[in-house]
Amino acid sequence: MNFETLIATRAPRLLRLKISRPHHGNSINATLIRELSQALDGAERSEECRTVVLEGEPGLVCTGMDFQELAARPEADPGETAGIAGYMKLLKRFTLSPKIIVCHVEGKVIAGGMGLVAASDLVLSTSRAEFALSEALWGLLPCCVLPFLIRRIGFQKAYAMTLTTRSISAQEALAIHLVDELTQNLDESLRKLTLRLNLLEHETISDLKRYFHKLWTINPEMEKLAVQEITRLASQPRVRQNIANYAIDGAFPWERRDAVAQK
Amino acid sequence: MNFETLIATRAPRLLRLKISRPHHGNSINATLIRELSQALDGAERSEECRTVVLEGEPGLVCTGMDFQELAARPEADPGETAGIAGYMKLLKRFTLSPKIIVCHVEGKVIAGGMGLVAASDLVLSTSRAEFALSEALWGLLPCCVLPFLIRRIGFQKAYAMTLTTRSISAQEALAIHLVDELTQNLDESLRKLTLRLNLLEHETISDLKRYFHKLWTINPEMEKLAVQEITRLASQPRVRQNIANYAIDGAFPWERRDAVAQK
């Protein structure tokens, strides 16, 4: 498999997918979503493959939506809603795929990147990991991330992360179950984990993920609501301006507001 | 704003509300509920105000219902249900108000006081904080508190606190997410927190609280159930007697029961 935004490596019973858009802050664009989905197609066609490991660049796992691409789009672009719906579909697919999705975190995860973490079956991280939901600073909300994040870390922690936009350390993330295992040696931890996971039969993984899905449904109404709400927020002129300004000169919304207020 | 049960202080983008009924153990009566609601009206009318800080007396944040007032009431007083419904409405309003409600805890929080904490957006506390649900000792239950408390700390911790009536320390409260931040310097922590919160635009706070409300609905049926159940419990002769005895001579229900058993 040859990708533009991913580096894929095979090992016995394992597929490793490294998000690689270093010149775009490892942000999420339409190509990344499509290629992640294609890579999953491949893994699911293989009877032999048990686990898909998702990782980023050292130091930077994944930021959210690609603001440069977003700012370049015409207003009310129908492709935008399609892109968001594709992202939501990908997160849901993580939770239903008959492959075990293990997220490997060794750096920053921001905004939309948090969805990939929250929807993964298991999350391993080093102490270098750092997590933040920065959306509210831009007048946005992590609409698609939250159903999966609340399921993983509970209502209050997801709420506090969204409202304060404060980043949390790997240690804090472990305490609130955002991270399942904190390790100093990701490869060794992954080796031990996959040894255990490989004891399970293929059918059992499918059965397990299907049954858990019934116990905590993220239902179609909620998915639709998430896509609608983020589309609504992102199309507001105020928010579009925030994003456009940042794409041009890296200025944060409050810096502009403060500058205006001081005039 | 001039209140009987509250001391209100304004600061830039901030309204501080200190519950002040020191001669009644900072307990909750109808006046306090009405005045908290009026203070919120004022905050919500101000475009400039971002955050409302709710606090108590040093050492004693808030106990539950005012038992003296309750004991003085005629049986089956329709005002009682109205009072409880008003309390439930206030808690729900905390979660929906376009202002950020920060609870400041530097002392004991007991029974109904726990509702004010649980329904707040964020909770800061010092190590002096102490939390307990004592209702079951009186034959009551924290009916209105629980929907908000379960949302915040999960089912089991809310269950164990209700059943054992044991008080928990600030450190334990942090571990179960009843407290969001434990600090030795509340003013400094509040300053840092509001600096962050002030980066958010007014509309974003509204959008955020509205969206989260849809992800974890405390629905009208549950609110009605809560008010009905606490009204039913509080009107039982056994429970009324427990409260009346305590109002007269400070005797706890089990002390009376033991005395009767020993005769």
Add this chain to the structure above:
Amino acid sequence: MNFETLIATRAPRLLRLKISRPHHGNSINATLIRELSQALDGAERSEECRTVVLEGEPGLVCTGMDFQELAARPEADPGETAGIAGYMKLLKRFTLSPKIIVCHVEGKVIAGGMGLVAASDLVLSTSRAEFALSEALWGLLPCCVLPFLIRRIGFQKAYAMTLTTRSISAQEALAIHLVDELTQNLDESLRKLTLRLNLLEHETISDLKRYFHKLWTINPEMEKLAVQEITRLASQPRVRQNIANYAIDGAFPWERRDAVAQK
């Protein structure tokens, strides 16, 4: 009360039930389910009894289903579904009984044994406790355990325990609220706890358990789904073979698979 699988001891306001099938790894069979239910009948008839303590052998609290008995059964035995439904009913009864069910853990709890822990009102353990959901190794799932376990420890921790089949220590179990109190002296902790619990009136315990049930319903559809799914899994020839092999010579499923693969 005289039981085959339980040792029952009375103390003031207390009934202690010790699971005692030492020659069958303290596993769960139809007799144990019936006798636990009968013991609860007795406790519920007594106005004086407040608390039922459930415990196991030192070192081994409870493993899951008795595989020897299961392997000896004819295929598609209707008694099997009845047995599972009885187990599910017993767990639900723990959460609704007007007696307080305290689980005492001083050893291993595996698979179906986890349901008894998860459905208990309160769980006390020593550092000797160890918890695991091993079902997936056999091609099974902890279908009946999960609704109660998710309620107690949240979705992600229940998910990770099921998927990794890894056992967790008493300290970890405390951190995720599977254990309510970790103690070095179970008898002393139990004494202090029951002193507090005995302050509650009989009616209050009933009211409390009924009200909490309404706040987090494990509804009949979910109960039915759980029984159907575990029945379906357990009747698959592949899974029956796994269990039969283990019953004969203690071989784990993956050992057989590896042996076949090496031929």
